[in-house]
Amino acid sequence: MTTTTPETALAARKVRPFYWSVRRELWEHRSLYIAPLAAAGVVLFGFLISAMNLSHFRGAILSLDPEKRAAVASIPYFIAAAVVIMTAAIVGVLYSLGALHNERRDRTILFWKSLPVSDLTTVLSKASIPLVILPAIVFVVILALQLVMLAVNTVVLAADGLGSPTVQLLLPQMTVVLAYGLVAMALWYAPIWGWLLLVSAWARRTPSLWAFLPPLALIVLEKVAFDTSHFGELVANRLQAFDQAFVEIPRHSGMHVLPEPDPLRFLSNPDLWTGLAVAAAFLAAAVWVRRYREPI
Amino acid sequence: MPCIEARGLRKAYGATVAVDGIDLRVEEGRILGLIGPNGAGKSTALNAILGLTPFQGELKVLGRNPWTQRDQLMRDVCFIADVAVLPRWMRVSQALDYVAGVHPRFDRAKADAFLAKTDIKRTSLVRQLSKGMVAQLHLALVMAIDAKLLVLDEPTLGLDLLYRKQFYDTLLNDYFDGSRTIVVTTHQVEEVQHILTDLMFINHGRIVLSCSMDDFETRYLELMARPEQVAEARALKPIHERQVFGRSLMLFDSVDRERLAPLGEVRTASIADLFVAVMGGQTQGATA
Numbered sequence: 001m002t003t004t005t006p007e008t009a010l011a012a013r014k015v016r017p018f019y020w021s022v023r024r025e026l027w028e029h030r031s032l033y034i035a036p037l038a039a040a041g042v043v044l045f046g047f048l049i050s051a052m053n054l055s056h057f058r059g060a061i062l063s064l065d066p067e068k069r070a071a072v073a074s075i076p077y078f079i080a081a082a083v084v085i086m087t088a089a090i091v092g093v094l095y096s097l098g099a100l101h102n103e104r105r106d107r108t109i110l111f112w113k114s115l116p117v118s119d120l121t122t123v124l125s126k127a128s129i130p131l132v133i134l135p136a137i138v139f140v141v142i143l144a145l146q147l148v149m150l151a152v153n154t155v156v157l158a159a160d161g162l163g164s165p166t167v168q169l170l171l172p173q174m175t176v177v178l179a180y181g182l183v184a185m186a187l188w189y190a191p192i193w194g195w196l197l198l199v200s201a202w203a204r205r206t207p208s209l210w211a212f213l214p215p216l217a218l219i220v221l222e223k224v225a226f227d228t229s230h231f232g233e234l235v236a237n238r239l240q241a242f243d244q245a246f247v248e249i250p251r252h253s254g255m256h257v258l259p260e261p262d263p264l265r266f267l268s269n270p271d272l273w274t275g276l277a278v279a280a281a282f283l284a285a286a287v288w289v290r291r292y293r294e295p296i
Numbered sequence: 297m298p299c300i301e302a303r304g305l306r307k308a309y310g311a312t313v314a315v316d317g318i319d320l321r322v323e324e325g326r327i328l329g330l331i332g333p334n335g336a337g338k339s340t341a342l343n344a345i346l347g348l349t350p351f352q353g354e355l356k357v358l359g360r361n362p363w364t365q366r367d368q369l370m371r372d373v374c375f376i377a378d379v380a381v382l383p384r385w386m387r388v389s390q391a392l393d394y395v396a397g398v399h400p401r402f403d404r405a406k407a408d409a410f411l412a413k414t415d416i417k418r419t420s421l422v423r424q425l426s427k428g429m430v431a432q433l434h435l436a437l438v439m440a441i442d443a444k445l446l447v448l449d450e451p452t453l454g455l456d457l458l459y460r461k462q463f464y465d466t467l468l469n470d471y472f473d474g475s476r477t478i479v480v481t482t483h484q485v486e487e488v489q490h491i492l493t494d495l496m497f498i499n500h501g502r503i504v505l506s507c508s509m510d511d512f513e514t515r516y517l518e519l520m521a522r523p524e525q526v527a528e529a530r531a532l533k534p535i536h537e538r539q540v541f542g543r544s545l546m547l548f549d550s551v552d553r554e555r556l557a558p559l560g561e562v563r564t565a566s567i568a569d570l571f572v573a574v575m576g577g578q579t580q581g582a583t584a
Contacts, residue, residue: 013400020397028385110377111434113348117398118369243353294348 017117020124039087043080071098092130096196099126107295119290132191135182180261184245191275194282199290298445299477304353314340316501328476332498375447384423407440428459485567516565525559534575
């Protein structure tokens with residue numbers, strides 16, 4: 001055996017437990033960025049094929065007035081954004097359900113707990129994935145995807161003599177709406193992410209069932225026992241009412257190019273703040289549960 | 297200040313009492329072997345010491361309550377709970393980066409130096425390493441942490457003899473410096489006998505025996521009695537007797553070597569023999 005290095009000075013080295021915990025999550029769950037990228041790849045491939053056929057619609061597009069033309073031309077961009085967001089949502093749900101469960105199942109929790117990283121830091125680092133990291137990934141991926149689509153559009157349209165694509169003008173606005181929408185989405189859906197993480201910390205097995213069946217059972221129970229559906233409405237409202245982050249679109253108002261952010265309406269909605277309080281409670285409970293949990 | 301001090305430490309899971317009122321005092325700089333059959337309460341006691349489970353009674357580790365002050369305590373305490381708890385998806389380099397990033401007392405140069413002596417590649421995934429190499433990696437990480445207390449719960453389970461021997465040799469030569477405290481549980485008691493300074497047997501949640509290894513060596517003697525003197529030897533009340541190749545092997549507690557020497561061959565008992573003698577009556581099939 002070689003000699004032991006002399007005792008190094010104990011002057012506390014700078015450590016960043018939160019930063020490294022988040023990096024650790026990204027090392028382990030590469031699907032967090034690979035899946036959105038793959039979805040973007042699929043969209044781009046489809047878009048390239050459709051762009052080659054664009055000239056078939058040339059007449060139809062030219063006959064529209066400029067505002068409608070921009071709306072029609074921007075549709076693929078919305079679809080692209082929606083596909084990437086949906087993909088990220090699925091990845092986020094799967095991630096959250098496993099985040100505090102898998103470490104117990106594979107016993108690695110014994111390693112993580114042997115290091116000076118508190119349960120609070122660990123749970124917050126895992127919560128930051130669906131709340132901060134995934135939205136950031138989604139934003140970058142969508143922006144890159146839309147820029148590539150725009151470049152393709154420009155080339156194809158110019159070649160076809162259709163002139164410069166009007167959608168070009170919309171892109172800066174779309175980016176702002178996207179950034180606003182992602183932030184609003186993270187805040188609005190925070191209690192759902194909190195719930196998934198809590199179930200993940202608590203369930204001994206099949207966290208996916210524990211996440212969805214008890215709320216469903218509660219809805220059925222309430223309906224059968226009291227013939228009311230307050231809880232069901234609460235859940236449905238949480239899932240659907242995200243559109244409150246934007247200006248209400250009156251019916252029969254014709255075609256709208258972009259949803260218009262309405263931060264005042266969003267921030268003054270008491271449901272938002274109740275939701276955030278519930279999310280904080282779920283996360284606090286997850287921290288508490290993780291303290292007591294042993295490998296399974 | 298003792299490193300670990302417990303009074304009336306107790307832990308029950310429902311009606312099952314895992315640890316039943318343990319009094320314990322481990323001074324700084326000791327290497328304590330905690331030996332007991334499966335389900336004796338060793339792991340529960342260690343979990344309480346490591347702040348992994350709440351407990352009843354008094355327990356102080358490095359002067360702190362491990363359950364309520366765990367976050368501060370873990371800067372000075374390190375443990376290997378099992379051989380296979382390093383995440384299998386992790387790269388060796390990532391494990392080093394991560395521990396360096398979160399542990400203020402981690403000395404990366406030390407870990408690198410230790411790994412350089414092994415066949416472990418930085419780019420390997422933990423899942424690609426053999427079980428012995430995973431244990432080496434874990435040991436490298438732990439040894440590079442300047443902890444005051446190191447707890448090892450079955451650290452060599454499932455490793456082959458060479459890795460086991462190397463594990464303990466490394467621990468003793470490169471890590472232990474007389475100021476650190478080590479607590480180790482294992483079933484392979486023969487392999488740790490020479491490194492321990494203190495010995496503790498635990499069974500049914502209670503401490504059955506506790507002594508320093510210095511005491512152990514003077515107190516417990518094994519006699520292979522000559523056939524014609526077996527009766528005479530038995531009169532000295534051995535705590536255990538067994539037959540080996542038709543001869544009687546007797547274990548004595550606190551009987552002078554001079555009194556035993558005329559009756560046959562006398563040697564210092566092994567922990568394993570004492571374990572069987574003490575536990576044999578209480579539990580079936582204990583040592584590995």
